[in-house]
Amino acid sequence: MSEREELGVVLATGGWPPLDWIEEHAELWEHLEAEEEHISAQVLDWPRTHEADPLGSEMEQVAQQVRHQGDYRVVEVGYHRYARPSLEEALERAIARGCPRVVVVPTSFTCSGSPMEQDILRRVATVQEQHPEVEIIYAGPPFDRQRQADLIVQQVERHTTAPLRVEAGVLRLHALKAGEAAEVVSLIGGRDLVSRLAALGFTPGAAVTMVQNYGHGPVIVAIRGTRIALGRGEAGKIRVRKG
Amino acid sequence: MKDEGVVTVALAGQPNVGKSTVFNLLTGLSQHVGNWPGKTVEQKSGTYTYNGTTFRLVDLPGTYSLTANSPEEVIAREFIIRERPDVVVVIVNAAQLERSLYLLAEILPLGAPVIVGLNMTDVAEQEGIGVEPAVLQAALGVPVVPMAASKNQGVDTLVKTIDVVARDAPRVCSPRLPEIRADHRAVLQDLERLIAGRVPEPYPVSWIALKLLEGDAEITRLMQERLAPEQWTQVHDILAKHEDAVIAVASGRYDWIGRMIRAALVRPRTGQIGLTERLDRWATHPIGGLLLLAGILGMVFWLTYAVGAPLQELIDTYIVGAVADWVTGLTAGGPGWLRGLLVDGVIGGVGTVITFTPILLIFFAALGLLEDTGYMARAAYVMDRFMHLMGLHGKSFLPLFLGFGCNVPSVMGTRIIESRRAQLLTILLIPLVPCTGRLAVLAFLAPVFFGGWGPWVSFGLVIGALIVLVVSGVLFNRFLFRGERAAFIMELPLYHVPNGRTIGLFVWRHTVEFLKKAGSIILVVSVVVWALSYFPAGDVEASFLAQIGWWLTPLGKLMGLDWKLLVALFASFVAKENSVATLGVLYGAGEQGEGLAQILSGVVTPAAGLSFLTVQMLFVPCVATMAVVRQETGSWRWMLFSVLFLLVISFVGGVAVYQVARLVGL
Numbered sequence: 050m051s052e053r054e055e056l057g058v059v060l061a062t063g064g065w066p067p068l069d070w071i072e073e074h075a076e077l078w079e080h081l082e083a084e085e086e087h088i089s090a091q092v093l094d095w096p097r098t099h100e101a102d103p104l105g106s107e108m109e110q111v112a113q114q115v116r117h118q119g120d121y122r123v124v125e126v127g128y129h130r131y132a133r134p135s136l137e138e139a140l141e142r143a144i145a146r147g148c149p150r151v152v153v154v155p156t157s158f159t160c161s162g163s164p165m166e167q168d169i170l171r172r173v174a175t176v177q178e179q180h181p182e183v184e185i186i187y188a189g190p191p192f193d194r195q196r197q198a199d200l201i202v203q204q205v206e207r208h209t210t211a212p213l214r215v216e217a218g219v220l221r222l223h224a225l226k227a228g229e230a231a232e233v234v235s236l237i238g239g240r241d242l243v244s245r246l247a248a249l250g251f252t253p254g255a256a257v258t259m260v261q262n263y264g265h266g267p268v269i270v271a272i273r274g275t276r277i278a279l280g281r282g283e284a285g286k287i288r289v290r291k292g
Numbered sequence: 293m294k295d296e297g298v299v300t301v302a303l304a305g306q307p308n309v310g311k312s313t314v315f316n317l318l319t320g321l322s323q324h325v326g327n328w329p330g331k332t333v334e335q336k337s338g339t340y341t342y343n344g345t346t347f348r349l350v351d352l353p354g355t356y357s358l359t360a361n362s363p364e365e366v367i368a369r370e371f372i373i374r375e376r377p378d379v380v381v382v383i384v385n386a387a388q389l390e391r392s393l394y395l396l397a398e399i400l401p402l403g404a405p406v407i408v409g410l411n412m413t414d415v416a417e418q419e420g421i422g423v424e425p426a427v428l429q430a431a432l433g434v435p436v437v438p439m440a441a442s443k444n445q446g447v448d449t450l451v452k453t454i455d456v457v458a459r460d461a462p463r464v465c466s467p468r469l470p471e472i473r474a475d476h477r478a479v480l481q482d483l484e485r486l487i488a489g490r491v492p493e494p495y496p497v498s499w500i501a502l503k504l505l506e507g508d509a510e511i512t513r514l515m516q517e518r519l520a521p522e523q524w525t526q527v528h529d530i531l532a533k534h535e536d537a538v539i540a541v542a543s544g545r546y547d548w549i550g551r552m553i554r555a556a557l558v559r560p561r562t563g564q565i566g567l568t569e570r571l572d573r574w575a576t577h578p579i580g581g582l583l584l585l586a587g588i589l590g591m592v593f594w595l596t597y598a599v600g601a602p603l604q605e606l607i608d609t610y611i612v613g614a615v616a617d618w619v620t621g622l623t624a625g626g627p628g629w630l631r632g633l634l635v636d637g638v639i640g641g642v643g644t645v646i647t648f649t650p651i652l653l654i655f656f657a658a659l660g661l662l663e664d665t666g667y668m669a670r671a672a673y674v675m676d677r678f679m680h681l682m683g684l685h686g687k688s689f690l691p692l693f694l695g696f697g698c699n700v701p702s703v704m705g706t707r708i709i710e711s712r713r714a715q716l717l718t719i720l721l722i723p724l725v726p727c728t729g730r731l732a733v734l735a736f737l738a739p740v741f742f743g744g745w746g747p748w749v750s751f752g753l754v755i756g757a758l759i760v761l762v763v764s765g766v767l768f769n770r771f772l773f774r775g776e777r778a779a780f781i782m783e784l785p786l787y788h789v790p791n792g793r794t795i796g797l798f799v800w801r802h803t804v805e806f807l808k809k810a811g812s813i814i815l816v817v818s819v820v821v822w823a824l825s826y827f828p829a830g831d832v833e834a835s836f837l838a839q840i841g842w843w844l845t846p847l848g849k850l851m852g853l854d855w856k857l858l859v860a861l862f863a864s865f866v867a868k869e870n871s872v873a874t875l876g877v878l879y880g881a882g883e884q885g886e887g888l889a890q891i892l893s894g895v896v897t898p899a900a901g902l903s904f905l906t907v908q909m910l911f912v913p914c915v916a917t918m919a920v921v922r923q924e925t926g927s928w929r930w931m932l933f934s935v936l937f938l939l940v941i942s943f944v945g946g947v948a949v950y951q952v953a954r955l956v957g958l
Contacts, residue, residue, distance in 0.1 A: 235539075236539060240507045240535070240538060241361055242779050243538055243539065244357075244359050244361060244506060244507065244538050244542075245356070245357075245361055245779070245781060246781065247538060247539050247541075247542035247543075248356045248357035248359065248394060248542060249356060249391065249781065249783075250390065250391050250394070250546065252539060252542050252543040252546050253539065253543060254543070255546070260569075260572075261572075261576055263578055265677075266578065266676065266677040267673060267676045267677070267686070267780060269572075269576060269673070269784060272391075273388070273390040273391045273546075274387070274388045274389065274390050274391060274421075275388045275390075275391045275783060276568070276572070276783070276784040276786075277781065277782065277783055277784065278576075278669070278672075278673045278676070278686070278780070278781075278782045278783075278784055279780065279781055280676065280685060280779060280780030280781070282779075282780075283779050283780060283781055
């Protein structure tokens with residue numbers, strides 16, 4: 050997809066206060082945490098439906114998929130806050146099912162050093178103390194960056210299958226058929242390429258005629274009295290309007 | 293730099309405007325070819341005299357613009373800015389006036405006195421385009437000289453005009469300068485204000501500001517160093533906000549060109565089909581174009597061998613052979629090593645180079661002809677889709693094809709490729725193109741090993757080498773040179789009648805370059821190899837070379853090669869065709885190698901023969917090629933990589949071919 054280089058991608062993520070800030074404002078932070086704990090405790094027993102708790106249903110499905118793919122004895126979801134089972138309860142369930150080794154994996158791929166991660170570590174340590182016979186492993190970040198990126202790229206692709214909306218009548222240069230004339234509207238791409246194309250005469254308003262285009266492979270266009278052969282990729286970076 | 297009484301003239305122009313024809317006409321054989329200091333870009337200069345004054349003409353690299361996209365562009369502008377030539381002649385193509393004036397639009401703001409050489413008026417006429425030089429001159433404000441350099445028209449007037457401008461530039465040059473598109477004028481002024489006082493001599497402030505807006509990497513770096521950090525931050529903010537300014541700058545130049553040519557240019561009636569368009573219907577057709585290319589290349593080969601090979605034989609017998617006999621006679625009374633050194637070492641090495649000259653002359657002449665008519669760009673175009681398989685594009689086809697003649701100029705020819713990555717990849721692949729030397733060995737040995745099947749085996753081996761080339765290219769591209777492919781943007785010049793002088797000088801320059809480069813290295817290595825084959829005992833069979841061969845016998849066995857065949861391969865390191873001569877010595881054949889054919893067909897099985905020919909097709913190229921690989925890649929590492937790669941490939945190829953051949957019972 051040559052459209053990729055026209056795409057902007059934003060990674061939306063949670064934010065955390067820096068650790069030294071938390072240390073300096075321990076009181077404020079503890080207050081906030083206590084507040085959240087308090088609210089969390091009230092929410093826990095609220096009856097849950099699929100519609101009202103989409104996160105819960107999604108986590109269930111993820112857990113099932115992991116169990117299936119990994120062939121594990123137990124895969125439980127343990128919530129940090131606001132839902133049951135809690136992390137401790139989930140650990141206990143796994144232990145109760147007789148697993149000699151339990152692995153805790155955060156589902157937020159990027160939580161290194163966050164207060165949430167520290168909280169998880171504290172709670173895991175507590176359970177470990179109570180069950181010295183079981184080996185509890187925390188498998189936190191960093192996750193494989195390349196595969197994270199793969200996932201994100203895949204997601205971007207899935208949501209960008211529809212053709213890019215462009216101004217009516219504007220198309221890529223290689224969409225012209227042989228003999229058709231058009232006017233250059235804009236150039237897309239890195240500065241080096243744009244600069245080379247502009248020097249050859251591909252500037253907005255310039256008249257361009259497709260001389261040869263077999264629907265695959267390079268094309269030949271005539272611009273400002275010169276014939277220029279362009280790779281298909283390069284031609285795709287020139288936007289034209291038929292006229 | 294400026295000698296008293298010598299006028300320096302810089303010759304500038306875009307590619308395909310006939311600049312080198314003008315240069316050749318003015319300087320003839322006085323030209324000196326070297327490299328620009330510190331660059332692998334060719335520098336040509338020459339002199340001529342007029343009215344008692346000596347003019348030094350410097351040929352600037354042909355570039356479309358002066359933005360630092362390539363070393364050529366930097367060289368051209370640095371020369372005009374720093375060396376301050378007395379006159380800059382900008383050659384433009386009358387048939388493509390609009391596009392070729394773009395370089396003029398870049399050169400005028402540099403402040404040097406400019407003359408426009410309006411070249412190719414004959415081609416313009418043929419395409420139905422008319423240009424009025426006087427009107428153009430009035431619009432531009434600099435002298436315009438109409439020319440048809442390939443027909444030697446207008447050159448005298450150019451010489452006269454250069455003389456006039458060199459004497460009194462201000463009187464005849466008062467150019468009208470292009471401006472940036474109106475919507476960016478204020479930004480440009482802001483920039484000029486910010487950098488004023490910080491621009492190093494001799495750069496014009498307004499030019500630097502313009503180049504900053506164009507995003508020129510060199511100038512950006514320069515100004516970042518010169519400006520105080522807070523000033524740079526301001527400049528940087530402006531540039532970041534106007535990333536698209538490069539288009540505004542180019543548009544401004546084309547608007548200016550539009551105003552300049554409005555009155556001077558008569559365009560052809562629409563619907564009129566020019567010669568170029570008619571020819572291109574064939575030459576660039578995806579199938580027709582390939583057939584035409586195959587036909588033309590076939591002709592080139594046929595011509596090269598039909599005319600070149602007999603000449604080569606004549607030279608070998610009557611010149612090299614005669615000299616060798618004469619020296620043998622002279623040294624008859626002296627020690628054996630003296631005769632060996634002179635006849636086998638020196639004459640053997642130099643003779644090889646000399647006998648190859650006719651083949652190269654013909655090959656270069658054919659290429660020069662194709663290049664000068666404008667056909668070569670079409671060849672690159674039709675080959676583009678195939679070159680894509682290897683992550684290359686059409687422009688790499690020309691150097692690869694040149695490799696059939698000789699790998700040395702072929703490696704040097706990779707300079708036309710813009711991207712470093714594509715250039716390296718092409719250089720790595722070139723040794724897999726069988727050169728005339730390898731083909732000569734193949735032509736001699738294939739019938740020896742395979743009788744009537746010889747030509748078919750040869751053909752198969754050539755195709756095999758090319759398949760290895762493509763597969764290696766695909767693999768290199770996949771694993772070694774991952775990353776983006778360079779853009780394929782290439783002008784298809786108008787066809788024109790070739791100029792004998794241009795082609796003659798093309799052939800002369802390439803041949804001299806080959807003789808100098810290959811000649812000296814081959815001489816040295818030839819003497820070294822001779823010494824290895826002579827000492828310590830004065831007998832090949834007990835020589836150092838033989839010892840090396842013996843030592844490698846276990847590896848050779850896998851390929852079915854005995855030590856003699858191995859030593860012949862090593863000898864081919866000097867020059868490919870040496871392997872036949874070495875086999876002659878090792879198998880004790882008669883002087884002219886007549887006996888060799890019978891001896892070889894008796895002792896070498898077809899399986900071993902096939903293996904030997906396979907290895908020799910894929911083996912490390914000759915030492916002259918290695919030397920230019922080192923020079924063009926600028927690194928020993930790439931050269932060593934190339935050697936290792938070819939050693940591995942040829943070894944694997946040899947083993948595979950030998951084992952398979954034995955399995956099928958050859």
